[in-house]
Structures are given as C-alpha cells and as structure tokens.
Amino acid sequence: MLSESKSTDLLKDYYHDWVIVYKEGAIRDVTLSKYHMCEKWIENLAPDLRLCDVTRKAYQNIINEYAKEHERQTVMDFHHQLKGAILDAVDEGLIPHDPTRKVIIKGKTPVDKKQKYLNQFQLQTLLQSLKLEETINWDWFILLVAKTGMRFSEALAITPKDFDFAHQTVSINKTWNYKDGGGFAATKNRSSVRKIQIDWQLVMQFATLVKDLPVDKPIFVTKDKVYNSTVNDILERYCKKLDIPIISVHGLRHTHASILLFAGVSIASVARRLGHASMTTTQKTYLHIIQELENQDIDLVMRSLSNLT
Known part of the structure; x- marks a missing residue:
C-alpha cells in the first residue's frame, strides 16, 4: 500500500x-x-x-x-x-490553488504530413487491383477495412460469427492484442462496440470465404505474431504500382470516413460507424473535409437564393 x-x-x-x-x-x-x-x-x-x-x-x-x-x-x-x-x-489540499487554470498551450509548428486518405477514384483503383483469392490473404483484409472503416486491431479480431449475413452487418465487440503477444482484448472504448452495415457484395464475398472456418477464431490471424507493417508494406507496393498516394492501413479508415462525408453522410452517422466516443472526435479529425463541404454549402445557398425573385 x-x-x-x-x-x-x-x-x-x-x-x-x-x-x-x-x-x-x-x-x-x-x-x-x-x-x-x-x-x-x-x-x-x-x-x-x-x-x-x-x-x-x-x-x-x-x-x-x-x-x-x-x-x-x-x-x-x-x-x-x-x-x-x-x-x-x-x-487533497496538497496544492493550495489550481495551477493549471488559464494555462497557455504552445508548441512547434506542425510539419507537413503526407496525405492520409485516398479519393473515391483512387480507392476504386486500389480495390480493383487487389488479388482476392479463394482463401484468406491480406488483400481481403485491405478490402474489409476500406469498406468498413475498422481500426487495424478491430479487423484482426473479426471471426466468422461476427458476420450477420442475413442482416448485412458485422459486429465489432473486441480487438486483437497484436502489440503484446496476441489474444482478444477489449475495444478502445464503449462506443467502439458497434454493428457496421456492409454492402451485399461484401456479404456474398465473405459468406463464401469464411463458411468452412472455425466460427470463433480470428480469420486473419494465422500465427501469434502479427505486424501492421506487413499490411502497410503490401499497401505501399500497391500504391506505388498504381501511382496513387501512399497510405497506411489507418489511412484506409480515413479514406472510408472521407468518402462518406463527401457523399453527404451526416457526421453523427460517420462517428457511430467509426466507433468514435463523440462527434467532436470526428469533427476534429476531419475538420479539413467539413470545411470544404461547408464551402460547397455556401455556394449552394447562394445559388438557391439568387433564383428567388
């Protein structure tokens, strides 16, 4: 004690x-x-x-x-x-007054960061180039993350029983502890436990792919040690070959969210799909896209008002 x-x-x-x-x-x-x-x-x-x-x-x-x-x-x-x-x-009375009040947050100027996401055309180019074989490989993993926006550890933990093909959903209720020897672990937060709606094409593909696999075993984990660098290297090779921006697996998650926002999906719906604890997280992460959409909204408002006589 x-x-x-x-x-x-x-x-x-x-x-x-x-x-x-x-x-x-x-x-x-x-x-x-x-x-x-x-x-x-x-x-x-x-x-x-x-x-x-x-x-x-x-x-x-x-x-x-x-x-x-x-x-x-x-x-x-x-x-x-x-x-x-x-x-x-x-x-506890160990410090007489709150010394953090009115603190000024400073910091170095952020360095220019690489593009974190692909546009819809670039993503389509990537997905069409994937080698989707009859058995599980990392290309299937890339497809699943791109179409669901899962985190890397969430996608690793997916088992056949997490799919509800009749209702076109996949359940996120755990992660795979790939950084510390493997095994199932809790999700990032409560909001990360969710069901993600998936399209009929993904349903047909994965229904066939996982039908003979153990229902409670992660479909992408074939050995205890899994590295995200493995998938990132595969992604990088594809991106270089296709002459599109090089992104990571997490960049696929950003891509998924970005495409939904540009398609007009609400921030609230995107936040739930990504498993964010609050919409504030989504707004901060995708502020640049939201600002671009607001500019488009202003143009639409002006055009609408100009037609009023």
Whole structure:
C-alpha cells in the first residue's frame, strides 16, 4: 500500500503513485503507456519540484519546456495527462490553488504530413487491383477495412460469427492484442462496440470465404505474431504500382470516413460507424473535409437564393 502524500512530496513521486492508484488496470495498456511517458518527462523537466511549489508559473514553465520539442496537439495531450494528477492534488489540499487554470498551450509548428486518405477514384483503383483469392490473404483484409472503416486491431479480431449475413452487418465487440503477444482484448472504448452495415457484395464475398472456418477464431490471424507493417508494406507496393498516394492501413479508415462525408453522410452517422466516443472526435479529425463541404454549402445557398425573385 502506498503511503499518504504530503505537500512536500516531489511532483514526480506524486504523479508516479497517482498513475498506479487511478490508472493501472482502469485504462488500456496503450493509453497507460502515454501516462508513463508523461512521467518520464516530469522527471526530466521538474525533477526537484515539490507539490507545494507547483504554482501557475511553475506549471506554465513545465508546459513551455515540453512545447519546445513537441507540436501543439502533443503538448495538449501532455497537459491533459498531468492536469488530472494536479487537480487531484488540489482536491487533497496538497496544492493550495489550481495551477493549471488559464494555462497557455504552445508548441512547434506542425510539419507537413503526407496525405492520409485516398479519393473515391483512387480507392476504386486500389480495390480493383487487389488479388482476392479463394482463401484468406491480406488483400481481403485491405478490402474489409476500406469498406468498413475498422481500426487495424478491430479487423484482426473479426471471426466468422461476427458476420450477420442475413442482416448485412458485422459486429465489432473486441480487438486483437497484436502489440503484446496476441489474444482478444477489449475495444478502445464503449462506443467502439458497434454493428457496421456492409454492402451485399461484401456479404456474398465473405459468406463464401469464411463458411468452412472455425466460427470463433480470428480469420486473419494465422500465427501469434502479427505486424501492421506487413499490411502497410503490401499497401505501399500497391500504391506505388498504381501511382496513387501512399497510405497506411489507418489511412484506409480515413479514406472510408472521407468518402462518406463527401457523399453527404451526416457526421453523427460517420462517428457511430467509426466507433468514435463523440462527434467532436470526428469533427476534429476531419475538420479539413467539413470545411470544404461547408464551402460547397455556401455556394449552394447562394445559388438557391439568387433564383428567388
């Protein structure tokens, strides 16, 4: 059992204990690793800072130092992880006032990122080039992700019984723990548990493909160790050969969402299909597309009004 904290304890020690008590066993391992990384940065940036000395200025200095090496969004995530522990320390009376209030989030200028998604023509070109054999291969995996927008770990965990061919749906209720030795694991969040409607063509293809496979075994996992780099390499070779932007498996998820948004599907429906915890996540991720659609809406509004006499 951990000892009671005191206001003279070091911030790094309090944060370490706080992660053990409130985060371990409560969040996914991938999220927990982010809190552990935050702890390393606290040790680096404020090794001797005591809780009683965590003022607004001291906290802002930590954020400023972290921002020298990271982009603004990463700084925001760091602030969010550290703030949780700080506010608990305030509630416990270990820090007299909330030092995170009115914090200024800074950060390095984001580097230009590669295109994350394909347009409809480019996706069609890719899908038509896939080698869809009579037995399971990674090309089938690429097709499934492109047509459903699943996350990589979700698609790996799909078993034959997850398909409801009569109602044209596939259920997402688990993931495959490919980063840590395999095995089924929980979904990213509650909203990630969902049913995705699939088109009749995909129904016919997968009904034939999985009919003789074990109903409760993941159809794409043939050995314990699976790497997303394997599928990414296959995708990259296709993209280079077809002279289209090189994207990753996660880029297929972005492609799926982008095509739906451009087709006029509501943000709410796209968010549910992707398993986002809230529409805010969808709006932030696809802000550039939403802004482009808003510009098209303005043109449509102006044309409609100009016809009124």
